[in-house]
Amino acid sequence: MALWEGFGNSGGIGYTARDLATRAFWRGTSQQETHLMVLTPDFDTRPVISFQHVWKTYPTGTEALRDVNLVVPEGDFVFLVGPSGAGKSTLVRLLIREEKPSKGKIFVDGTELGRMKRRQLPRYRRKVGLVFQDFKLLPNLTVYENVAFALRVHGEAEHTIKSRVPEALDTVGLAGKENTYPANLSGGEQQRVAIARALVHAPRFIIADEPTGNLDPATAWEIMQLFLRINARGATVVMATHNREIVDLLRRRVIAIDAGQIARDDRSGRYHDDLSKPQIRAQ
Ligand SMILES: Nc1ncnc2c1ncn2[C@@H]1O[C@H](COP(=O)(O)OP(=O)(O)O)[C@@H](O)[C@H]1O
Ligand SMILES: [Mg+2]
Numbered sequence: 001m002a003l004w005e006g007f008g009n010s011g012g013i014g015y016t017a018r019d020l021a022t023r024a025f026w027r028g029t030s031q032q033e034t035h036l037m038v039l040t041p042d043f044d045t046r047p048v049i050s051f052q053h054v055w056k057t058y059p060t061g062t063e064a065l066r067d068v069n070l071v072v073p074e075g076d077f078v079f080l081v082g083p084s085g086a087g088k089s090t091l092v093r094l095l096i097r098e099e100k101p102s103k104g105k106i107f108v109d110g111t112e113l114g115r116m117k118r119r120q121l122p123r124y125r126r127k128v129g130l131v132f133q134d135f136k137l138l139p140n141l142t143v144y145e146n147v148a149f150a151l152r153v154h155g156e157a158e159h160t161i162k163s164r165v166p167e168a169l170d171t172v173g174l175a176g177k178e179n180t181y182p183a184n185l186s187g188g189e190q191q192r193v194a195i196a197r198a199l200v201h202a203p204r205f206i207i208a209d210e211p212t213g214n215l216d217p218a219t220a221w222e223i224m225q226l227f228l229r230i231n232a233r234g235a236t237v238v239m240a241t242h243n244r245e246i247v248d249l250l251r252r253r254v255i256a257i258d259a260g261q262i263a264r265d266d267r268s269g270r271y272h273d274d275l276s277k278p279q280i281r282a283q
Contacts, residue, residue: 047107048074048204048236049095054104056090056260064090066260068104072238077231079247080240081271082257088240091257092209095238096128097121109204122154128205129198129235133213135190137182143169143193144178150197168196172226188219195226206230208239212246220246244271 049072056065064087072078080088093099094106097113106113109127116124137146147165156164169175172192182190191211198206206227212220224246231237241247247254247270254269255262 046074047071048109049238050107051091051094052105052107054094054101054106056087056094056099057102064260065094065101068260068262070255070262070265072236074236075231075234077228077237077250077252078239079250079252079254079269080238080257081242081247081254082263086257087260088257089209090260092207092238092240095207096130097124126154126201127203128207129195129201129203131191131194131198131206131208131211133210135182135187135194135214137190137193137197139182142179142181143174143185146182146193147197147200150200154201164200165196168200169193171199171229172196186219187215188222191215191219191223192226195223195230199230204235206235206237206239208237208241210240210242212241212243217245224250247271 049070051068051070054065054068054070055063057063068087068091080091082088090099094101094113095108097116100114108124111120111124113124138149141149144165147168148161151161151164166175166178169178172195174189174192174196177185177189182193185193191214195211208227211227212223215223220243224243227237227239228250251268251270254264254266254271256264256269
């Protein structure tokens with residue numbers, strides 16, 4: 001159980017000035033702004049994601065989301081939990097603008113996603129790092145090229161690629177694996193490549209859909225620690241997950257979705273809302 005040590009009840013948002021400076025560095029903020037942020041008490045609560053009466057009905061008639069209202073402050077770490085078919089992936093797909101809401105509005109970083117023009121999409125997608133359950137790596141490209149590809153599609157210069165890719169691979173602990181192909185990596189390593197690819201733009205948001213769904217518990221925990229580090233560096237993280245152990249240990253914000261609606265939103269939550277033990281809820 002040594003693996004879990006040091007990550008007990010550390011949920012909630014409470015940043016020190018040093019954390020803020022680190023976050024500012026990660027976001028490329030000036031020193032003057034950093035001072036401002038440290039002095040501004042409500043900095044942490046600036047909403048960067050908001051859903052306002054969001055409905056999503058697929059062409060098949062399935063109502064996947066029904067009147068979802070949600071506010072996520074900058075730097076938050078949110079677990080989306082709920083049974084299969086509840087609407088978690090739909091919420092994720094709306095957030096990355098793969099789908100549009102049928103009704104209602106979604107704002108991310110001040111922009112209403114439904115009104116965003118097609119030409120604004122690449123810029124938006126650079127702000128958002130995506131991680132999926134099945135990694136979605138390109139099998140015929142090496143580790144290095146998989147990560148570099150994310151920059152190449154946006155037309156980044158070769159010198160930028162040469163500095164950013166090793167940095168991202170280093171962050172996820174894959175330095176030395178540059179020339180390996182995905183098929184020769186373990187599941188955990190493949191997910192690290194996917195995370196490096198998500199990180200290479202230094203995104204403000206990390207959106208993950210069941211990122212540990214294909215991994216054994218120890219590997220899942222290692223991957224989760226990476227997400228925690230990325231969050232501590234300032235990225236806002238929204239993660240759909242079925243990993244009950246991790247959710248219960250980390251005691252972060254838990255939003256439970258059931259039949260397309262938010263059934264529960266707990267600041268320092270658990271996977272299941274155990275009504276038989278009200279003292280747990282009160283923590
Ligand atoms: N592209 C789609 N077309 C039609 N129905 C869909 C589509 N994607 C998801 N659904 C339906 O919407 C509901 C929510 O699905 P989803 O968001 O994938 O849930 P979860 O990720 O929580 O399992 C389910 O009933 C599912 O069958
Ligand atoms: Mg899903």
